[in-house]
Amino acid sequence: MSDNNTIFISPAQMLERFTTILLELGFTNENAHACAKIFTDNSIDGIYTHGVNRFPVFVQYVKDGHVQPHAKPTLHHKFGGLEQWNGNRGPGTLNAIHATDSAMKLAGEHGIGCVALANTNHWIRGGTYGWHAAKAGFVFIGITNTIGVMPAWGAIDSRLGNNPFVMALPYKDEAIVLDMAMSQYSFGAMELSLLKNEKLAVHGGYTKEGELTNDPAEILGSRRALPIGYWKGAGMSFLLDVLSTILSGGLAGYEITRSGIETNISQLFIAIDISKLSNNSVITKTVESIIEDYHQSVKADPSKKITYPGERVLNNRNKNTANGIPVLKKVWDKIMEL
């Protein structure tokens, strides 16, 4: 993103603009700042689809009443290291941070903790909670369901969500974070490719005629995104939905799809406190050795770096903190008009 249509916004400027907008929408000072910071941090990390590019959608959800700015999660049920919370349709980011913190607290007491969250809103970027937990010393697994965006394997109508799945662990002062949707590309990523007039690197879904394609416009038209690994990602998406639904007692993906609005979603947060492990003192060294071997991979293209999940985020973070966050001018114009 360095063409004529891109401008650079400093993190402070972005944070201030987002905060101002949320205050105008009736958020408390604390919530406006916390929520604006997550969207800004996602942008600093280079996850623009779940940062600055997504912010106007979030604002619309607040305006439409799907996101309740003042709602807070409430504990519904508890047994040992397992808790069920109601998100009360509050901001998905703040609910998810709260659930992650609760899972970490349970893990501190039980070694492992699990928080299931019903009736929440889109957590925007799952990696946010992976980084949050891992930087505090926890292994993290996160699951969410979503509105239907891809078909069951062998089907043509979209009854499965892309149901992002997150796994993270601490590494030195940072983290290793995998954050992936069950579709080969998220619709956010396809929208960005379209915005940049680019084709996808591999097949991302189907045309309306049922042919595999790497044209984001075609897939945005058919709404038939391809699951990762064909039947495997479709199957995993099914399980992620069922687990987040039954453990939270919240709505299943099909109910969200039928409602037509991606709200009242169901999520799952698992944390493991690695300070409770016998080998805690050598874990960093162990991970370092794994990465060292991984980086010795023989490259298919010598000009490209082999990276582990989360590694490129660190590069983006350094670059965008120093140079400002690259934003498509038309996106920023839209945000200035909000």
Add this chain to the structure above:
Amino acid sequence: MSDNNTIFISPAQMLERFTTILLELGFTNENAHACAKIFTDNSIDGIYTHGVNRFPVFVQYVKDGHVQPHAKPTLHHKFGGLEQWNGNRGPGTLNAIHATDSAMKLAGEHGIGCVALANTNHWIRGGTYGWHAAKAGFVFIGITNTIGVMPAWGAIDSRLGNNPFVMALPYKDEAIVLDMAMSQYSFGAMELSLLKNEKLAVHGGYTKEGELTNDPAEILGSRRALPIGYWKGAGMSFLLDVLSTILSGGLAGYEITRSGIETNISQLFIAIDISKLSNNSVITKTVESIIEDYHQSVKADPSKKITYPGERVLNNRNKNTANGIPVLKKVWDKIMEL
């Protein structure tokens, strides 16, 4: 499998043959029967690559001393719902059942339980433990590392395992079980396709020249299996290895790869006791509704059934219990010679 090269073996006959072989290898009566039953059950379930077709490989591992028939897992460390066990290179199937049972026991006490297992052997079919836990009323997540069989994304040498990942939950008297390796096809599945002289349905890996192919012989030659979802499955494989390694304190995938033998592997077993949830009494109904919606999918090919993970296993189980287990004659001949 119903051509001239296929014979049908009754479950009782297969169980007896496997048990006899294991007794001759020095297994105790109890262990021989338990281990033979898992290989037989996997075959009944139609997972031939991890049942009857795999049995000779397991026998060779015992003969070579990699699997210690009498070894039992020992508890190394415990905190709350979290335990670290040493598998002492015992039979991977028996160690994994033990670890699953231990995770279920912890879940009974803490709602959620996590058992990490170091120095174990191949669990053969991850679904075994998913079915085992789910039929007893638990949500289950299982992870294992393996020897390197596929490259990092952008690399050509195989430093990543296919690191199977399992998720399961109870459903009526049965279960919903997802059991998937991070490669598009397991090498077992590709070997079976080769044995049956069939091509793969989609690209499964690369030729030695670096081209994507659906020819199992080419991929078995290059040893370059394709990760599910390209970079996504490669990233998930990396995380699954790191998590099973650091939580168990056992060997990482690269260490197993360097040893040249797939032994001393690291695994993770998480169980959640759904009887401890507030919505326990309505979970079956909830899952039934999800499946009902799923089965209403509009089919791309009206002659094909849309199935959820584990659904076809039930059909295989009924069919193979009634008609006998279809086995390639040359496979059974080999087993009769063991």
